[in-house]
Amino acid sequence: MLxxxxxxxxxxxxxxxxxxxxxxxxxxxFSLPRASIVGLVGENGSGKSVLMKIIAGLMEADGGSxxxxxxxxxxxxxxxxxxKLTCEETFRLFGHAxxxxxxxxxxxxxKYFDLLDFSRFRGELVENLSGxxxxxxxxxxxxxxxxxxxxxxxxxxxxxxxxxxxxxELTGSLRAAGTTVLIVSHFIEEQSHFDxxxxxxxxxxxxxxx
Amino acid sequence: xxxxxxxxxGAGARQYVREPMNLVLLLVLPPLxxxxxxxxxxxxxxxxxxxxxxxxxxxxxxxxxxxxxxGVASFFLASASARVDGRLVLAGLxxxxxxxxHVTATLTIxxxxxxxxxxxxxxxxxxxxxxxxFAAILAAALIYGFIGSLLSVYVRGDLEGSFVIILLFMLDxxxxxxxxxxxxxxxxxxxxxxxSEISIAGMVDAPVKDSWVAxxxxxxxxxxxxxxxxxxxxxxxx
Numbered sequence: 001m002l003x004x005x006x007x008x009x010x011x012x013x014x015x016x017x018x019x020x021x022x023x024x025x026x027x028x029x030f031s032l033p034r035a036s037i038v039g040l041v042g043e044n045g046s047g048k049s050v051l052m053k054i055i056a057g058l059m060e061a062d063g064g065s066x067x068x069x070x071x072x073x074x075x076x077x078x079x080x081x082x083x084k085l086t087c088e089e090t091f092r093l094f095g096h097a098x099x100x101x102x103x104x105x106x107x108x109x110x111k112y113f114d115l116l117d118f119s120r121f122r123g124e125l126v127e128n129l130s131g132x133x134x135x136x137x138x139x140x141x142x143x144x145x146x147x148x149x150x151x152x153x154x155x156x157x158x159x160x161x162x163x164x165x166x167x168x169e170l171t172g173s174l175r176a177a178g179t180t181v182l183i184v185s186h187f188i189e190e191q192s193h194f195d196x197x198x199x200x201x202x203x204x205x206x207x208x209x210x
Numbered sequence: 211x212x213x214x215x216x217x218x219x220g221a222g223a224r225q226y227v228r229e230p231m232n233l234v235l236l237l238v239l240p241p242l243x244x245x246x247x248x249x250x251x252x253x254x255x256x257x258x259x260x261x262x263x264x265x266x267x268x269x270x271x272x273x274x275x276x277x278x279x280x281g282v283a284s285f286f287l288a289s290a291s292a293r294v295d296g297r298l299v300l301a302g303l304x305x306x307x308x309x310x311x312h313v314t315a316t317l318t319i320x321x322x323x324x325x326x327x328x329x330x331x332x333x334x335x336x337x338x339x340x341x342x343x344f345a346a347i348l349a350a351a352l353i354y355g356f357i358g359s360l361l362s363v364y365v366r367g368d369l370e371g372s373f374v375i376i377l378l379f380m381l382d383x384x385x386x387x388x389x390x391x392x393x394x395x396x397x398x399x400x401x402x403x404x405x406s407e408i409s410i411a412g413m414v415d416a417p418v419k420d421s422w423v424a425x426x427x428x429x430x431x432x433x434x435x436x437x438x439x440x441x442x443x444x445x446x447x448x
Contacts (some may be wrong), residue, residue, distance in 0.1 A: 057300055072300075080297040084225035093221050096214040098304035124229070145301075 001180045002032040002055070002149055007064035009050055010205075022140045024050050026203040027064065034148075037171055037181045039188050042200035049077065052153050052198065055182075066191065072149030077153040077184075083127035087118070087137055090126065091144065100101035105144070112140035116166060123200045131158040139167075143174075168193055175201035211230035215307040218298075221421045222311045223318075223440065226287070236319065240327045243275035244268060244334070262410070264390060272327035273347045273406055274383060279323045281354030281375045284316045288362035288441065289371060293395075295444070305442040312359055312441055313434070320351035331413075340414025348407035349426045353401045354379070356433035358426040401429050 024047040032038055042048045053059040055066055056074040076101040081090055088109060095105025113119035116136040122130060126137065135158045140152060156164050171181050171193070188197060199206040226232055251267035262270065295308050310429065324347045339344055359376060365371040379402075386400025388410055399402060404425035411418045 058296060074297070074300060076297070080294045082221065082225055082291065082294050085221055085227040089221060089224070093217055094298065094301055096217045097298045097301035099302055141301075 001034045001038075001069055002182070003056065003067045004028055004051075004055065005067075007051065007054060007066065008062045009047070009054065010061070010062055011168075021125055024203050025054075025061070028200070028203070028205060029064075030180060030205060032149075034180055035175050035177050035178045036192060036195040039191075039194045039197040039201060040182060040184045041188050041193050041197060044186060047203045048186075048199045048200050049153060052151055052182075052184050054100050056151055062129040062149065064125050068149060071145060072143065073140050073147030074144040075142035075150070075152045077156050077157070079126075079134040081126045081137060082136065084125060085127075086125055087113075087153070088176050090137060090141065094141045094144065100145060108144035109140075111184045112136075112143065115170065116140060116163065132160060132163065135159060136163065141168075146179075148179055150181045152178055152181065153186075154186070155183060211310070212304075212307065214303060215310050218303070218307045218311040219314050220223075222287075222291075222315055226268065226315065232283070236283070236322050237326055239270065239279055240275040240323055241330045244271045244327065244330050245274070247271035247274070263414070265335055265413045266388070266410040268331060269337075269343060269409045271405055272343075273402070273409045274333050274379075276323035276327045276347050276351040277354040277402065277405075278375070278379050280310065280316065280320045280351040281379065282359040282372060283319050283358070284312075284355040285358035285362050285371045285375060286368065287315055288312050288359050289365075289368060292444065305444070309438050309442040313438060316352065316355035316359060320348060320355050324348040324351050326386070335413070337413055339412045341364045341412075342418060343412030344407045346367055346412055346426070349430055350402055350405035350409070353405065353426075353429050353433055356430075356437040357401070359437040360433065360440055363444050398425070401433075404429075 004148065007025050007028045008023075011022045011024060013020045013022075028047075028051060040048050052062045055068075056072065058074075079100065082093075091109035092102070092105050095102070095108065100108070109122070113122055116139070118133050118136045121133055126134060129137065129166070135155070139152070139155055142152070154169050159167060171183075174181055175195075183194075188194065191197060234357055235323075237278045238303070249270040250270050252262050252264045255262035255267065272422055288357065298308065324344060326336075327347055328344050331337055331343065332340060341396040354375070357378065361371050361374055363364055367375055382400045386397045387402040387406045404422040408418050
């Protein structure tokens with residue numbers, strides 16, 4: 001489903017008399033099978049968000065390769081949404097981006113309005129939504145085209161307990177349908193939700209994979 | 211036009227009109243600028259070595275208002291949406307759809323600021339050839355609109371981008387324009403030089419040189435092409 005092979009990434013400080021290179025990723029290699037929920041954990045600055053952006057295609061690696069089989073869904077940590085569009089308009093716009101027909105976008109919107117319980121905000125502008133409701137929309141947009149690989153960067157920040165439980169129900173049903181879910185987090189409380197946990201430390205996979 | 215492009219353009223327009231301050235700025239600033247600057251430009255021109263009458267000064271103030279407003283508005287629009295635009299492209303939207311939306315926004319803003327500026331000038335001054343004045347101000351507004359779009363790709367930060375546009379505009383207006391009777395290759399090759407000369411010709415019904423039209427058209431086409439290319443290749447790191 002996803003194969004990450006020897007990925008390197010460094011950042012150089014520009015416009016400095018003493019050039020410094022920060023090696024963020026140092027040859028990261030792992031692969032994920034179909035129908036699994038995998039956690040990618042590490043301390044702040046361990047390189048997990050950079051790795052996620054490289055897998056998503058938002059950033060180029062300096063070396064190594066990423067091979068991905070199927071459609072990708074990406075839910076960034078910070079909701080990337082247009083503030084002046086309503087929830088419904090956001091679904092329609094991203095539906096066009098995914099190549100969905102209008103009817104398919106509407107069905108997907110209804111499904112996630114119900115599933116994550118934010119139907120009453122369908123006509124509300126994104127700028128007027130609470131942080132948790134924005135995160136629900138952010139997640140729904142990543143899911144609406146039924147991706148085969150779902151990348152979630154700190155997806156449940158801002159969720160209340162009920163939504164947090166629904167989130168795990170949802171990821172469980174996605175796995176049952178054959179979707180691979182990669183969740184980035186700086187800490188993982190309930191390891192039982194995961195099939196596998198990858199620890200990233202100082203830009204490399206640490207030995208303690210569970 | 212594809213349905214995706216139409217949807218993106220429609221979404222962009224809805225977002226713009228849902229911010230009332232955007233419309234207020236476009237409709238209110240040009241009249242204020244023209245009223246405040248018209249006679250001052252004529253006086254200031256004498257200090258800088260130029261020789262502009264009040265009608266010419268009024269025409270120039272309308273052109274300045276439209277160009278700086280369109281430049282700054284286009285910069286902010288493209289800059290503010292960059293990261294969400296990147297998510298849409300990642301989702302599968304072709305970058306040309308977003309580029310078409312940004313170009314459409316710049317065209318619309320330029321048309322509004324030009325129409326307001328020319329309307330105020332028609333109401334307060336005697337305009338020799340309104341169609342020439344309109345074309346000159348529209349060209350200047352579009353030139354700065356595309357400069358704003360281009361800067362949004364390469365300059366990170368609203369403050370930094372605004373500074374660059376205002377500094378460029380000041381150099382353009384005070385060195386290259388008719389205000390100081392700017393002559394020579396450097397002054398004449400600045401973006402606003404030729405549209406400014408045409409706008410004054412439109413105000414006082416003077417002949418328009420072919421070289422002014424060529425410079426204005428050339429700037430417009432090259433900047434439109436470069437800005438469109440830069441926007442469509444913009445890579446957003448999320």
